[in-house]
Amino acid sequence: MAGTIVSDTLQDGSGNSTATTNAIKGSAKAWVTVNGTLSSGMTLASYGVSSVTYISSCLYQVSFSTAFTDANYSSAVSSSWDSGGNSYPMIANIANNGTYAPSTTSTYIVSRVYNNGSTGFLVNYLYAIFFR
DSSP: OOOOOOOSEEEOTTSOEEEHHHHHHTSOSEEEEEETTOSSOOEEEEESEEEEEEEETTEEEEEESSOOSSSOOEEEEEEEEEETTEEEOEEEEEOOSGGGOOOSSEEEEEEEETTSOSSOOOOSEEEEEEEO
16 A cells, blocks of 8 residues: 655654654665675665676776766765785775766766775775765
């Protein structure tokens, strides 16, 4: 049965309450966990993400199941990489130039090993969350 619930506030069993706009606008619109070492089936878990595509060394495209209203969404991304049991710090960020600029339907994530001098590696794990 489909329907609509209209309410100004939400309250838990302890009496704590919040405005419904906090729950709606403060919730993640999309998130994803990726195993970058797999050639297929990279997405381990997700919400609001239709696919993740490996583009090139250290560059991944995340496509959203439902388009955002504009490309001014906020994100947090992180990644990890290890080789032979040695873990390395990673830098992960949203690409924001030309071909790889964020759009309403997808964004690109760049992940590099910090201070390694390399152009990048397939990451072991990539994590991203998106808010609007």
